Amino acid sequence: MKESFDAIVVGAGPAGCAAAYSLARAGLDVLLVERGKFAGVKNMTGGVLYGPVLNNLIPDFWKEAPVERHVTRHVITLLSEKTSLSIDFNSTGLDESLQDGYTVLRARFDRWFADKVEQAGGVVITGVRVDDLLWDGKRVVGIVAGGDKIPAGVVIAADGVNSALAKKAGLSARLSPENVNQGVKEIIRMPRELIEQRFNVSGDGGAAIHFLGFCTRGVHGGGFLYTNRESLSLGVVVQLKALIENNLKSVELLEGFKAHPTVKELIKDGSTVEYSAHLVPAGGLGMVPRLYTDGLLLTGDAAALVLATGRSLEGSNFALASGMAAAETVRRAREKGDYSQETLSHYAELLSESFVLQDLKRFQRSAELLENQRLYSVYPELACSLAEKVFRVDGDPKKTVWQLAREEMKGRVSIWTLLKDALAARRSV
Amino acid sequence: MSTMTMEQRLALNKYEVDTEAHIRLKQDVCLQCEARSCLYVCPAECFKEREGKISFSHEGCLECGSCHISCGPEAIEWSYPRGHFGVSYEYG
Numbered sequence: 001m002k003e004s005f006d007a008i009v010v011g012a013g014p015a016g017c018a019a020a021y022s023l024a025r026a027g028l029d030v031l032l033v034e035r036g037k038f039a040g041v042k043n044m045t046g047g048v049l050y051g052p053v054l055n056n057l058i059p060d061f062w063k064e065a066p067v068e069r070h071v072t073r074h075v076i077t078l079l080s081e082k083t084s085l086s087i088d089f090n091s092t093g094l095d096e097s098l099q100d101g102y103t104v105l106r107a108r109f110d111r112w113f114a115d116k117v118e119q120a121g122g123v124v125i126t127g128v129r130v131d132d133l134l135w136d137g138k139r140v141v142g143i144v145a146g147g148d149k150i151p152a153g154v155v156i157a158a159d160g161v162n163s164a165l166a167k168k169a170g171l172s173a174r175l176s177p178e179n180v181n182q183g184v185k186e187i188i189r190m191p192r193e194l195i196e197q198r199f200n201v202s203g204d205g206g207a208a209i210h211f212l213g214f215c216t217r218g219v220h221g222g223g224f225l226y227t228n229r230e231s232l233s234l235g236v237v238v239q240l241k242a243l244i245e246n247n248l249k250s251v252e253l254l255e256g257f258k259a260h261p262t263v264k265e266l267i268k269d270g271s272t273v274e275y276s277a278h279l280v281p282a283g284g285l286g287m288v289p290r291l292y293t294d295g296l297l298l299t300g301d302a303a304a305l306v307l308a309t310g311r312s313l314e315g316s317n318f319a320l321a322s323g324m325a326a327a328e329t330v331r332r333a334r335e336k337g338d339y340s341q342e343t344l345s346h347y348a349e350l351l352s353e354s355f356v357l358q359d360l361k362r363f364q365r366s367a368e369l370l371e372n373q374r375l376y377s378v379y380p381e382l383a384c385s386l387a388e389k390v391f392r393v394d395g396d397p398k399k400t401v402w403q404l405a406r407e408e409m410k411g412r413v414s415i416w417t418l419l420k421d422a423l424a425a426r427r428s429v
Numbered sequence: 430m431s432t433m434t435m436e437q438r439l440a441l442n443k444y445e446v447d448t449e450a451h452i453r454l455k456q457d458v459c460l461q462c463e464a465r466s467c468l469y470v471c472p473a474e475c476f477k478e479r480e481g482k483i484s485f486s487h488e489g490c491l492e493c494g495s496c497h498i499s500c501g502p503e504a505i506e507w508s509y510p511r512g513h514f515g516v517s518y519e520y521g
């Protein structure tokens with residue numbers, strides 16, 4: 001191995017692979033270090049990967065990458081204890097280029113991406129944990145791994161939510177039980193034909209279902225179900241604070257979610273083959289740390305660049321885009337032969353111009369609004385019980401939907417609270 | 430699908446367990462702790478309470494980080510396992 005590199009990237013998730021691939025392709029000497037035996041084996045996501053960002057880097061990536069299915073059905077399902085109510089958007093009729101969300105399994109996807117880095121001329125080492133940064137005064141000048149010191153012009157930290165490197169540099173995102181959510185997930189194996197029949201998809205099409213309500217027993221969080229080629233990804237994501245305050249365990253919520261009559265039907269005859277857990281930084285812009293210092297850049301989850309709105313959880317494309325922006329910054333810095341923070345500040349400019357910081361700004365208040373407990377309890381229940389009344393034919397004189405709605409709201413939520421929440425939601429969804 | 434015990438869940442995964450623990454617990458600090466958040470947030474149930482004492486085993490750890498973020502009294506010295514060791518997902 002080389003004695004020294006232009007850049008060392010730590011962590012072979014989407015942020016690290018995108019950064020290392022961009023640098024290798026630009027002709028820089030780059031080393032990508034990953035602690036897992038192979039890239040991807042430590043990583044879990046929901047997960048839908050939204051395609052356009054990666055498509056800019058690797059055109060038509062989905063033709064060669066191990067993606068599972070492209071999402072042709074986006075479903076939002078509200079759960080009460082026994083019933084459910086869904087909104088189902090089906091885009092099968094649209095041109096394939098417009099169906100740009102792909103379900104992925106990270107153990108496979110990240111490994112492919114790390115191989116691409118190698119093919120582009122980067123050096124990839126796996127099974128090595130980076131333990132520390134190498135310093136020259138206040139400047140980061142490399143890494144320490146397994147007792148070895150490896151110098152580099154610049155280090156890109158792409159080591160995920162529990163970033164040890166950000167911590168060593170004093171740039172950590174302020175992680176707390178309020179702004180971090182825990183995801184637990186099962187992979188449920190199921191024959192291809194059964195998935196296609198049951199989820200009303202065909203070919204490579206797939207479904208992404210987001211659940212709200214009883215899946216977390218009314219506490220801050222939600223459930224998800226994604227179809228893969230021959231398996232389902234099923235899980236819940238819950239705020240750590242909600243677990244602590246309610247003495248709940250995610251795994252209990254997961255079991256309850258699987259036993260819900262609606263979900264039980266969807267996973268019937270499948271068998272669980274993996275159980276995983278991972279955290280998501282969900283505090284938005286408020287928890288994003290300083291993004292660089294002399295000789296160091298933070299990307300992806302390590303910098304808490306995740307968008308959590310009432311609508312979705314998006315981290316992969318933020319990781320990809322920040323990795324690419326970090327690489328562009330490093331490429332310019334190398335031309336100048338200067339990796340000082342003045343030069344690296346270009347990174348913050350690039351992110352401000354892109355959706356990464358713009359979206360985080362626009363949805364700045366999401367984290368606060370998602371604290372509204374009614375979102376997870378009162379509203380899903382209300383919607384389901386109203387639907388139950390609307391669809392019930394019991395021989396009694398009929399009432400209008402409006403009358404039924406007022407009846408169902410009684411004792412649950414006032415019209416003023418409802419209006420206030422609806423107004424607030426305009427900004428967070 | 431019937432419910433699974435934590436042992437059954439973790440047995441689905443592949444582990445290469447290091448003899449050296451990557452997470453260390455200052456058990457004396459736990460004695461003073463009332464919240465005991467670790468018991469709820471650990472998705473692998475690595476923390477156990479018995480007769481008022483908290484014990485910890487790193488073997489089934491899913492390397493999520495929930496415990497150190499949730500432990501108010503900072504009784505946990507946390508890191509990822511050394512390279513190669515710990516859990517490896519086949520799907521992820």
Ligand SMILES: Cc1cc2nc3c(=O)[nH]c(=O)nc-3n(C[C@H](O)[C@H](O)[C@H](O)COP(=O)(O)OP(=O)(O)OC[C@H]3O[C@@H](n4cnc5c(N)ncnc54)[C@H](O)[C@@H]3O)c2cc1C
Nearest residue numbers: 011013014015035045046048130160183300301315316319
């Ligand atoms: C349950 C759940 C559901 C999600 N759903 C979605 C979704 O549907 N869509 C979406 O866009 N996003 C989703 N996200 C978020 C998304 O997964 C992350 O934002 C994204 O993976 C971040 O990428 P990253 O490269 O920054 O970090 P990671 O993917 O975490 O990669 C970090 C890498 O660094 C390695 N590493 C860490 N420390 C070291 C070290 N010291 N030395 C060497 N290597 C190290 C790790 O092993 C890992 O490979 C979800 C997250 C969770 C938890």
Ligand code: SF4
Nearest residue numbers: 459462466467500504
């Ligand atoms: S929360 Fe921390 S201090 Fe309290 S019992 Fe758990 S590990 Fe010990």
Ligand code: SF4
Nearest residue numbers: 471490491493494496
């Ligand atoms: S890192 Fe996660 S799985 Fe491991 S002990 Fe801590 S909470 Fe449990």
